[in-house]
Amino acid sequence: MGLGLIHIYTQILGLEVLSDPSGIYLCQDKYTSDLLSKAGLTDNKTASTPFEHNLHLAPNAGPPLRDPTLYRQLVGSLVYLTVTRPDIAYVVYTVSQFMFAPCFDHYVVVLRILRYLKGTMFHGLHFTSTSSLTLRGFSNADWDSDITDRRSTTGYYFFLGDSLISWRSKKQYLTARSSTEVEYRALADTAQEPMWLRWLLSNIGAPQHSPTPLWCDNSAIQIAHNDAFHERTKHIEIECHFVRQHVTRQTIQLLPISTIDQPADIFTKAHLPGRFRDLVSKLYLAHSSPD
Template sequence: MDVKNAFLNGDLTEEVCMQPLPGSSVLSNKAKYTSDLLARAGLTNCKTATTSIDPQTRLTPLEGSLLFDATKYRQLVGSLVYLTITRPDIAYVVHIVSQFMAAPRSPHYNALIRILRYLKGTLFHGLHYFAQSSLQLHVFSDADWAGDPTDRRFTTGFCFFLGNSLIAWRSKKQTLVARSSTEAEYSALTDTTQELVWLRWLLFDMGVSHSAATNLYCDNQSAI
């Protein structure tokens, strides 16, 4: 009998109050999580990296030697996936290393270590939300063309801002192979628009209506 989640099926009649511990914050609760992650990886005293990935890195499934024990790799990647909830700056690179969970190799592990070194130098980076920010929604969309060297598929990404506050983001490899950068960007715009329509309805249900069109930004002139 599963009783750990039994409360999810009941109605609470009491008033429940939740308050963070004195001196704590989400940013400091996340800094500790990252520090513990670095300790588990044995990188507490490692040098920091200014970027989360080398721009010239192109990981493939067969390059390099297989890791003797893939357990540590999978555990670290899983922890990083959780961290992307508040660290959108690593969403893309975590998306890359998570593709090799089944059979990780030495270059994949090196890329993983690079992410952790970057996190060590950015422990207190995070999302900041401002009470005086406007409720105007605007969106940025982008894609790479044939970015995966193995299957030539492209990765799309978007981020949604409500005023100055980042509220939604995604990095995802598509199932299609685009024949041009224009097609890749246009496909990314399509996915972003679908998310945008849903998000506008969600905000409307929360009492935030947008009567005007939402600005959707793209840097590809042909797609525009």
């Protein structure tokens, strides 16, 4: 990211804001550095990803921590860090599920997140001044991903032009009976976000005059355009009506995307280093320290 010679730098509650002619850069590198010191990670060891591929955490993962205070403090700080670091949203959401009774394996994952952050200290968000003001989003889900309760994970994010402005990684509230149901529940959750964003943008002088494109699984699109309910969809009737209503009103436009091309996949599961780097690149994070 090229930053101009003239810029304004501000730090508020651990959030660093740099403004220059190219736009606004948000990061939390000082906050991250303090967090690493708190955890006692003073060496130079880093991790290529924040979460080991195919690792599934369970409530009783190893011996319980004698004193869970540090774990809770670190995870709480990591939750705040996701304000500018969407690349760790999935793993932070995962470790935050064990705040009540953390175990040794949970703490090991927290340390891995911190080592990943050590190697990507200056990653942050860049809101470019030349970006368009067109809203677009991506919705995805990972079926049966939690080995404890078999609930699935929803992930989505939205861009305003080339600037990432909203994202989420969250476990679905019900156990789904098929991958189709999972994708549609994810789509219904995702579809609520552009409604609010469109209202907000309209109120600040950037109304969206065309439907917001939303890339999602093709099976979810088929249900959204199918007026006839059947055995596979009758138990998600409310979600069907909600999404179909906004498709009909042309506030959203559903577009198919393959799993391999789905950038919201970063919010639903852990990935191998190559795949993870590819997904992070699609977030358009800034990778440089401000001058």
